[in-house]
Amino acid sequence: MDVFAPSAFLDPPSEFRPLQIVHGFDRFLEHPGDLIGEEGIGRRLDQLRRVGIGGVVSNVGGGFGEYLLEERQWEVWVSGMQQAHERGMVLWWYDEKGYPSGTAGGIVTRADPSLCALGLACYSLSATGPGRFQFVLPASCLKFEVAFASGDFDRVGMDGVIGLTSSTDENGCLYWEVPEGDWTVLYLAQRYMYEGTHAAANVCEFKHYVNLLEPEATRRFLAVTHDEYFRRTPPGLWKNVRAVFTDEPSLMTGYAGPLPQRFQGNVPVIDKPLFRDRPVAVPWSQGLVAAFTERKGYDPKPRLWCLFCGEHEDARAFRQDFYEIVTELYTNGFYRQVRNWCDRHNIAFSGHVMAEEWLGGHVEYHGSLFAPVREMSLPGIDMLDSDPVSILEGHGFMTAKQVASIAHLTGAQQVHSECSDWSQRNNGRGATLEQRYGQGGLLYVLGVNQVTAYWSWDDIGDEAYRTYNDYMGRLGMLLRGGVHRCDVAVLYPIRTAWLDFLPHASYEADNAGQKVVSTAGARERFNAVGAAYADTVRDLLRSQIDLDIIDEQALTEGIIGAGALHVAGESYRVIVLPQCEAISLSAAEALAAFGRSGGLVVSIGAPPRLVESARATAKVHEGMEQLFGARGNGRILKKEEVVPYLRSARCATLELAEANPSILCTERSRDGRGLCMIVNASGEPQLIRPRSRLREPLDLYRPLDGSVAPFRAGAELHLGSFESVFLVAHEPSPTV
Helix, strand or coil: CCCCCHHHHHCCCHHHCCEEEEECHHHHCCEHHHCECCHHHHHHHHHHHHCCCCEEEEECCCCCCCCCCCHHHHHHHHHHHHHHHHCCCEEEEECCCCCCCCCCCCHHHHHCHHHECEEEEEEEEEEEEEEEEEECCCCCCCEEEEEEEECCCCCCCHHHCEECHHHECCCCCEEEEEEEEEEEEEEEEEEECCCCEHHHCCCCCECCCECCCCHHHHHHHHHHHHHHHHHHCCHHHHCCEEEEEEECCCCCCCECCCCCHHHCCCCCECCCCCCCCCCEEEECCCCHHHHHHHHHCCCCHHHHHHHCCCCCHHHHHHHHHHHHHHHHHHHHHHHHHHHHHHHHCCCEEEEECCCCCCHHHHHHHHCCCHHHHCCCCECEEEECCCCHHHHHHCCHHHHHHHHHHHHHHHCCCCCEEEECCHHHHCCCCCCCHHHHHHHHHHHHHCCCCEEEECCCCCCCHHHHHHHHHHHHHHHHHHHCCCEEECCEEEECCHHHHHHHCCCCCCCCCCCCCCCCCCCHHHHHHHHHHHHHHHHHHHHHHCCCCCEEEECHHHHHHCEEECCEEEECCEEECEEEEECCCECCHHHHHHHHHHHHCCCEEEEECCCCCECCCHHHHHHHHHHHHHHCCCCCCEEEECHHHHHHHHHHCCCCCEECCCCCCCEEEEEEEECCEEEEEEEECCCCCEEECCEECCCCCEEEEECCCCEEEEECCCCCEEECCCCEEEEEECCCCCCC
């Protein structure tokens, strides 16, 4: 099919249109209570087709105690998928009763409670000597792990901390003869993490979650969920199911905020919360110490206090090591197992993780965003905000740009977004049709090319929903496939984030008697790194300099030559370091090689100085001095100097006669033709005179009405509020 043909653009096929998420076909039956009347499913699917939906993402229905276990529900699900296939709809299945994925509706944790999410909890207490200090293992905790005391945890290194583990009995009770002075005691214990976490603060069900650091938890999840879907789905139907959707798996040790008012008291409670204490905690598993020791070559237990406080370089270095190991265990424990299952069964691994937008969420819920999402063959995000202005002004835009960048690095051709106006509905309003256009255009210019929709269209009607789905189908048809083109890569600063990440206290903490250990310095640095990272990406995008975000793996595994880093079809001439203090030795060596080959390296502020081991420090410092020295190809710039420098290096995707931060763009080559997508991210109409890197003649494709017309570079282009358009050349995009 010629995707550039005007007739195809006007009415794109199903595969490019939004998919509707349907949690159980049983609700569409003629008599859902009796699970009969499958003709009702057909009528609902016909309605979805009329409003322009291209397919469905669905899971087997059933309430608690019935999900995955009710024979009739499986028959209903297979019937629904078969009827959707007969109507030419795209088929995905959803791997959980609701979210977060991993428990099989609570089956995994009920069958084996030892697989519940586990944390290493920290109780911080005051002690004054001389005297006797006593602390009993809290009732909410599973077992004592280790304890420490210091007069000032923040400023001392390892030598300034006293180990108290020998002062505990077999029940974990701590008895310590306190020396003279004021002391802080950190008592660390294993604790099942539930109360106050996302497991008890979602809008599906409150129930214990699994420990994704334990591979056995995922093996059980796959056995009772994925294996059952494969067994129950007829082979002729299975080959037409394209992807399995996983929803917000995570490390369940962070505390969540309160639910919106409209959900409070309305979410089913499967496991009643019991404990009121909310100690800060980090991810933990029974095998973590052994895995850490084997990988890093030293015992982590004497340094565990560093996960909760500490300004000394010893503490910061240990946090870097700890979260590197957590990321590996988490990625291998869940994502790689699911990816391997999907590969064996010829289906794409899709879905999205939790808290993609903010660097702090990456560390808290996943260790790193890039490592787990790399395992997804069809990665995705969720976008709960329907206001394009707030998406771009806040951190929401980073969600799409980061995950789309991962897709570019791995060669994945599709990136989906779960789309809704959830945030707006929490405040009593829904998204207008114009805002839906704007949300979609912004996500697609950032790299998304498939919608998985949670939209309700009761407030805009069938006709308006049809126009939205037509619009998104046109965007998807031109942006699916081919090769993304940009010159700039921004290095993902996760190693710098690990240095100063400290777990936060609960929003509803009941920690009476606990002393607050000062963590202001680390938190200030951590927040500054996250802000600098997002600001750098936003500033470049709003200056029409498209980019990808790359991790150290891309830097070290990519091919460096002729002044560029080549990764999976992408080629980057410039690498920007956004306030990166830490880097691995292998990544530092790759940066130096990139600079020697003629590539440009821009460091916003001081270059990296910390690495994963003391032995490598001198070597990295020497390499950075050469790269950023008088004869090197590196530049140390202030934040405000970066955009002018990159423009002078001809890195802009689009040239405008006047600066316009409302305009975003991206460029691709597809089917022998180049295209440039231009988006007005503002609620106000814009008049621009764009000059792209595409060679004339050009055509202007307008997704709003499906029209195609000739366009001359530099001519006036009127964009309505939140409107997206394409400039399409008759030959491929030129390389710079």
